[in-house]
Amino acid sequence: MSEVITRFAPSPTGHFHIGGVRSALYNYLYARSMGGKFILRSEDTDPERSKKEYEDEFLAVFKWLGLEHDEFFRQSDRKEIYKKYLEDLIARDVAYISKETPTEEGQRAEVIRLRNPGKKVTFEDIILGEITFDTTDLGDFIIARDIESPLYHFTVVVDDMEMKITHVIRGQEHISNTPRQILIQEAIGASRPLYAHIPLILGKDKSKLSKRDPEVIPAIEYKDQGYLPEAILNFMALIGWNPGTDEEVFTKDALIGQFKLDRVQKGGGVFNIEKLNWINKEHLKKLTEQQIGEYVKKFIPVDFAEKNSQYLEKIIPVIFERISNGIEIKELIEASEFAFLSPEISLQKDVLNWNAKQDSLVTALHLKALIELLQNIDDFNVDLIKSTVMQYADTQEKRGAVLHPMRYALSGQDRSPDPFTIASILGKEETIIRLENALKILD
């Protein structure tokens, strides 16, 4: 049994998208799970469209996601190799130089075509099963513009042979490319790799992907949006594959341990951002306190961070609890969820009185009691504040009689974190000041 070698071969002609991430992932996972090799190959044979910046982009995505490759090739470095094969094919008259009548701009008067034996080609797909095509209608298809300019189908086959690729794992859009590549394999005397065509990622309502769909954004942007590498890997793996158990949260290593090509789905799947968010949160929960701090700070707008620098460390856990990605951190802050940090809060008497449910005298009584209780707390931490205040609040018929005025006095907001958390964030001094200010408006 020879070593498994897989490859992922993106073309640097545009942004690298999430669909590519999944193809790469399945190749990676399969190779790693079999103790084999994973090769990355930049298919830049089209000089018109290939751009270095796009190659840098997918390389950056691979690095971010931790999909490390064992070897890297660039097709533009391998021109001599393709030329040699092309010459051999022509010498053996398996391919030939064909005179053409150009119909479009840029077309050559001579191209290289493969002599198509015109037969039925059947191959066994690991995921889809047996597939048969009649290659007759392909005709003598073009494999190179000229001896120096091989085309995609040709370079793929030459490279896969030279790199000893054992498993070609790619999207189902390549399924109809397979027969012509098999014909080329037979022409150059290459052995046939095993094929596994994985289901495509679909847009909402299972239709074709449109630019509107979230998955069409460049993959690297998920990094900027605060998605964790393992969450992306985890989520992408789950579109089109499952381990057969109820388990859904996986680390990269767990994925490697569980992944099986024969459990890959046949039908396409929709990219569901809600589930990605949930998975991201699950991975976020595994971060250490320090990592959480770094993560949250990265997404806090600078002006907000500067204005509230004294509270920053303390609100990190409060923010973290409420979000599942980095974008939500920005949204949370923009939505004024932390307006209570500002010293200028304005209060309304009715709201302070538990939305007019309570008499001002009673509210004042509670506020005074709170001031005294809190005054006596030396170590002003959430737990101690909570136990002290709760002990008092529980003596009332409804805790809200105490807790609502406290929370509102401290935040000035209808909705906010609980009063203990706010108090601990503001600190003893500011807390007392705000309670006293609230007292004043009750007269």
Added chain:
RNA sequence: GGCCCUAUCGUCUAACGGUUAGGACGGAGCCUUCUCAAGGCUUAAAUCAGAGUUCGAUUCUCUGUAGGGUCACCA
């Protein structure tokens, strides 16, 4: 249009030819609660349609329908 592929809750999916068709996300409701968040519990929700094979089809076969892929001197 030709060729090829696919079809289970809204979404991702599970189910030797025999299950009350299971789980997760999202939804709804309840609990917890001073509000929000988090958490816990409960719940609604699917086998594309029609034939056939079979004692019995989500599962096998055929037809239809729908969706997708591909038909380049792109990859």
